[in-house]
Amino acid sequence: MEVRVLRRVLEKNDRAADEVRELLSAHGVRAINLLGGAGCGKTALLERLLPILRPALRCGVLEGDLATTLDAERIAAIGVPVTQLLTEGGCHLTAPHVRRALDSLPLDKRDLVISENVGNPICPANFDLGEHARLAALSVAEGADKPQKYPLLFKDAAGVVITKLDLLPHVSFDLHRVTLDLGRLNPAARLFLTSAERGHGLAGLAAWFRGMARGNDDATGPRGGRAILN
Amino acid sequence: MEVRVLRRVLEKNDRAADEVRELLSAHGVRAINLLGGAGCGKTALLERLLPILRPALRCGVLEGDLATTLDAERIAAIGVPVTQLLTEGGCHLTAPHVRRALDSLPLDKRDLVISENVGNPICPANFDLGEHARLAALSVAEGADKPQKYPLLFKDAAGVVITKLDLLPHVSFDLHRVTLDLGRLNPAARLFLTSAERGHGLAGLAAWFRGMARGNDDATGPRGGRAILN
Numbered sequence: 001m002e003v004r005v006l007r008r009v010l011e012k013n014d015r016a017a018d019e020v021r022e023l024l025s026a027h028g029v030r031a032i033n034l035l036g037g038a039g040c041g042k043t044a045l046l047e048r049l050l051p052i053l054r055p056a057l058r059c060g061v062l063e064g065d066l067a068t069t070l071d072a073e074r075i076a077a078i079g080v081p082v083t084q085l086l087t088e089g090g091c092h093l094t095a096p097h098v099r100r101a102l103d104s105l106p107l108d109k110r111d112l113v114i115s116e117n118v119g120n121p122i123c124p125a126n127f128d129l130g131e132h133a134r135l136a137a138l139s140v141a142e143g144a145d146k147p148q149k150y151p152l153l154f155k156d157a158a159g160v161v162i163t164k165l166d167l168l169p170h171v172s173f174d175l176h177r178v179t180l181d182l183g184r185l186n187p188a189a190r191l192f193l194t195s196a197e198r199g200h201g202l203a204g205l206a207a208w209f210r211g212m213a214r215g216n217d218d219a220t221g222p223r224g225g226r227a228i229l230n
Numbered sequence: 231m232e233v234r235v236l237r238r239v240l241e242k243n244d245r246a247a248d249e250v251r252e253l254l255s256a257h258g259v260r261a262i263n264l265l266g267g268a269g270c271g272k273t274a275l276l277e278r279l280l281p282i283l284r285p286a287l288r289c290g291v292l293e294g295d296l297a298t299t300l301d302a303e304r305i306a307a308i309g310v311p312v313t314q315l316l317t318e319g320g321c322h323l324t325a326p327h328v329r330r331a332l333d334s335l336p337l338d339k340r341d342l343v344i345s346e347n348v349g350n351p352i353c354p355a356n357f358d359l360g361e362h363a364r365l366a367a368l369s370v371a372e373g374a375d376k377p378q379k380y381p382l383l384f385k386d387a388a389g390v391v392i393t394k395l396d397l398l399p400h401v402s403f404d405l406h407r408v409t410l411d412l413g414r415l416n417p418a419a420r421l422f423l424t425s426a427e428r429g430h431g432l433a434g435l436a437a438w439f440r441g442m443a444r445g446n447d448d449a450t451g452p453r454g455g456r457a458i459l460n
Contacts, residue, residue, distance in 0.1 A: 005235045038267040038351045039372025068378050091352040121268045122321040141371035142269025148298050170400050
């Protein structure tokens with residue numbers, strides 16, 4: 001019975017995800033689902049990235065959280081249309097959340113919608129939000145064992161962004177191991193090394209976002225691991 | 231129907247949690263549930279803490295993860311009995327996991343069982359594992375907004391441990407804000423400031439573990455926030 005209910009939840013989610021895709025397609029808008037653990041720096045990355053993408057790329061943001069509108073306030077402060085989605089205890093965004101929120105964004109004036117998922121390296125990966133690509137974030141402070149320990153987060157991602165690279169001198173983080181593990185887990189993923197604090201690696205990531213917004217799934221960026229291994 | 235199934239899952243969990251408590255009680259063993267996001271430093275904390283607690287306190291550890299036995303190997307390396315619990319995609323430990331695993335620990339030779347939950351600041355908080363106390367971990371790298379954004383993690387914790395304090399000079403983390411928010415959310419919680427890397431704050435935390443093992447719920451340690459605010 002539990003399995004049957006789970007299947008029904010997922011079916012309901014998938015129907016809404018299809019609706020999201022149809023609605024976005026009707027407006028020529030693309031969507032990215034940004035996932036990662038709590039405090040891995042997703043919002044800080046968007047705060048630095050969105051001004052680089054503008055004005056060529058008109059972005060809208062959906063912020064997923066259990067509580068507070070703190071993240072939406074940070075995005076609104078840089079002048080980007082944003083809607084806060086509160087899951088009220090829920091550990092991930094769902095496609096129905098996104099479907100309802102799209103009515104609040106001026107879709108005919110957007111090129112790209114970025115959904116920042118709830119900070120959780122597990123559950124969000126199980127739910128299709130109608131996105132065209134997933135971007136998984138991992139901070140160097142979280143540790144190099146995370147691709148092995150949380151494979152779901154990384155295995156379907158079109159891009160993986162390593163964040164907080166400025167902390168590298170102060171933490172024990174084996175970048176070589178991470179790139180090897182990501183290469184095994186998801187060899188097609190593009191890998192980006194960034195520091196929102198220092199503004200490092202943002203140009204390459206911005207180029208990938210631009211490619212994604214053009215519907216180019218083979219967007220600019222080194223393939224998983226290879227950029228570092230070669 | 232979904233609500234009914236969820237209720238049934240929780241009821242099943244609570245029955246197993248009661249069994250865990252009875253089994254522990256029969257052996258005079260106490261249990262702590264250690265929760266926190268992925269990469270917040272739970273295992274590193276145990277690696278430093280367990281040798282301090284030994285030999286006065288005979289600990290056993292259950293390591294919850296989606297995949298790999300990496301964490302159990304780290305605990306085994308310091309000579310503490312440990313069992314790895316793999317959730318196979320599940321985002322949290324459950325009481326049935328713990329109930330089964332207790333058979334693998336020599337309970338008649340243990341004083342305290344520590345369950346390190348799956349790295350996830352949300353779902354684990356909803357499941358009673360039959361523990362006597364919860365310890366919630368938050369690293370300074372995750373950011374000071376986390377008590378507000380993930381209240382479930384902190385509101386039922388007997389203790390809150392701030393980890394990776396050695397990173398404080400390198401990150402933007404408002405400790406004053408965290409202590410105020412924790413004080414509002416859970417004024418009875420004891421607060422510990424630690425760095426496993428530097429060995430800071432471990433003596434105070436060890437005293438709290440010893441108190442917990444003695445069944446003293448009013449164990450040593452400053453109350454949430456006040457230690458810093460006064």
